[in-house]
Amino acid sequence: MVIPDSLLRRLDVPGPRYTSYPTADRFVEAFGPEDYRQALRQRAAGARVGGVPPLSIYVHIPFCESVCYYCACNKIVTRHHERAAEYLHALDTEIDLHVAELGAGQPVSQMHFGGGTPTFLTDQELEGLMASLQRAFKLMPDAEVSIEVDPRTASPDRLQRLHDMGFNRLSFGIQDFDPDVQKAVHRVQSYESVRDLIHAARAIGYDSINADLIYGLPLQTAVSFERTVSQVAALRPDRIALYSYAHLPERFKPQRRIDSSQLPPPDTRLRMLGGAIGGFLGYGYSYIGMDHFALPTDALAQAKRQGRLHRNFQGYSTQPDCDLVALGVSAIGRMGSTYSQNAKTLPEYYDALHQRQFPTVRGLAATRDDLVRRAVIMAIMCQGLVEFESIELAHLINMREYFGAELERLAPLAAEGLVEIDERSIQVTALGWYFVRGIAMVFDRYIHADQTRARFSRII
Numbered sequence: 418m419v420i421p422d423s424l425l426r427r428l429d430v431p432g433p434r435y436t437s438y439p440t441a442d443r444f445v446e447a448f449g450p451e452d453y454r455q456a457l458r459q460r461a462a463g464a465r466v467g468g469v470p471p472l473s474i475y476v477h478i479p480f481c482e483s484v485c486y487y488c489a490c491n492k493i494v495t496r497h498h499e500r501a502a503e504y505l506h507a508l509d510t511e512i513d514l515h516v517a518e519l520g521a522g523q524p525v526s527q528m529h530f531g532g533g534t535p536t537f538l539t540d541q542e543l544e545g546l547m548a549s550l551q552r553a554f555k556l557m558p559d560a561e562v563s564i565e566v567d568p569r570t571a572s573p574d575r576l577q578r579l580h581d582m583g584f585n586r587l588s589f590g591i592q593d594f595d596p597d598v599q600k601a602v603h604r605v606q607s608y609e610s611v612r613d614l615i616h617a618a619r620a621i622g623y624d625s626i627n628a629d630l631i632y633g634l635p636l637q638t639a640v641s642f643e644r645t646v647s648q649v650a651a652l653r654p655d656r657i658a659l660y661s662y663a664h665l666p667e668r669f670k671p672q673r674r675i676d677s678s679q680l681p682p683p684d685t686r687l688r689m690l691g692g693a694i695g696g697f698l699g700y701g702y703s704y705i706g707m708d709h710f711a712l713p714t715d716a717l718a719q720a721k722r723q724g725r726l727h728r729n730f731q732g733y734s735t736q737p738d739c740d741l742v743a744l745g746v747s748a749i750g751r752m753g754s755t756y757s758q759n760a761k762t763l764p765e766y767y768d769a770l771h772q773r774q775f776p777t778v779r780g781l782a783a784t785r786d787d788l789v790r791r792a793v794i795m796a797i798m799c800q801g802l803v804e805f806e807s808i809e810l811a812h813l814i815n816m817r818e819y820f821g822a823e824l825e826r827l828a829p830l831a832a833e834g835l836v837e838i839d840e841r842s843i844q845v846t847a848l849g850w851y852f853v854r855g856i857a858m859v860f861d862r863y864i865h866a867d868q869t870r871a872r873f874s875r876i877i
């Protein structure tokens with residue numbers, strides 16, 4: 418599909434990624450540890466009568482050995498590996514607190530280690546952490562267990578150890594293979610090293626390999642990025658996430674080390690995006706939504722075809738909505754209709770856990786309106802289809818009355834050919850999938866009450 422440049426230009430505005438709704442910038446400090454405990458107790462009560470789906474778990478490892486200048490993550494840059502011991506001890510306490518509320522052996526269908534750099538931890542440390550988690554929770558036999566791997570901290574032997582520990586999915590941060598771009602962002606990793614790791618992961622038997630790329634980085638050109646796209650496609654990762662770089666140096670300190678005069682101009686960014694989309698489709702990948710591609714045989718591509726796609730804090734998923742226990746500094750979880758976030762600094766995080774308190778510092782209990790809008794936004798983001806009847810029955814509203822203003826705001830997008838609206842549904846078109854964030858934004862109550870959208874990355 419050829420996407421007109423004029424459309425890309427008009428619709429490439431800042432917007433949320435909708436890994437949650439309401440988005441994390443709406444969380445409030447009035448939501449604290451006691452609210453989180455209550456949400457866990459409600460889940461425990463539901464579990465006793467067998468009424469809750471399995472859990473998902475996210476573990477945040479914040480340490481990185483060196484800083485990538487484009488980074489917008491919550492991380493701690495250090496070469497002092499001994500700092501991991503105190504952190505792991507705190508994680509153990511946090512796990513214990515969850516067991517005290519939920520009971521031991523809660524089934525888990527999905528577990529993800531992210532960061533920072535999870536592979537900052539040694540194999541022994543990761544084994545210890547996995548053992549703690551397995552004592553506390555019950556990993557289901559077909560659970561997806563994934564870890565983000567920094568190719569600079571991994572070797573084929575390490576990948577084997579990780580597989581032995583139970584990890585069955587890997588995500589590699591590649592970003593760009595061009596050596597000059599890598600130097601400009603302070604993340605140098607050769608194509609050969611990544612290629613060898615991906616080949617090793619295949620030979621070991623990992624179920625799925627994901628590659629992350631970023632366009633819009635300093636010194637990237639349409640030609641250089643096309644080369645990266647073809648190199649990545651040749652490695653055949655099962656999934657590819659293609660992120661757009663948001664240069665917000667006033668918010669993210671490492672980005673101040675990027676020479677803004679080296680950033681590609683908007684026209685080049687558009688050409689990179691168009692080239693990458695066309696490139697991955699041409700290399701046989703299916704477009705999933707927003708910034709994700711997958712091989713047609715991958716479970717995500719199958720789920721998309723069958724309308725079974727879901728979305729959580731890790732992005733698109735094949736797993737239905739689960740309660741998400743988030744462990745570690747700054748981690749964001751979801752329990753029932755609440756969201757909660759842990760303390761963002763290590764001193765605060767450690768302090769709460771020394772007192773055997775949940776380190777929750779902010780969060781949100783979704784209102785009825787939030788839940789209706791979440792259902793609509795997730796239907797757009799995941800199925801590309803909002804069936805009025807199913808939302809009306811689930812939330813006891815009349816779609817046309819409740820969302821009269823939103824349906825009016827959708828009309829120009831319908832005129833552009835991005836959505837089709839009839840009496841019974843809103844359908845995202847094939848072209849509309851590339852702008853699905855912009856379509857979902859129409860239903861975001863907060864964004865329309867707020868003009869500070871520059872804090873979000875661009876929608877495509």
Ligand code: SF4
Nearest residue numbers: 481484485488490533
């Ligand atoms: S991009 Fe990843 S590896 Fe680089 S500094 Fe940020 S968290 Fe660490």
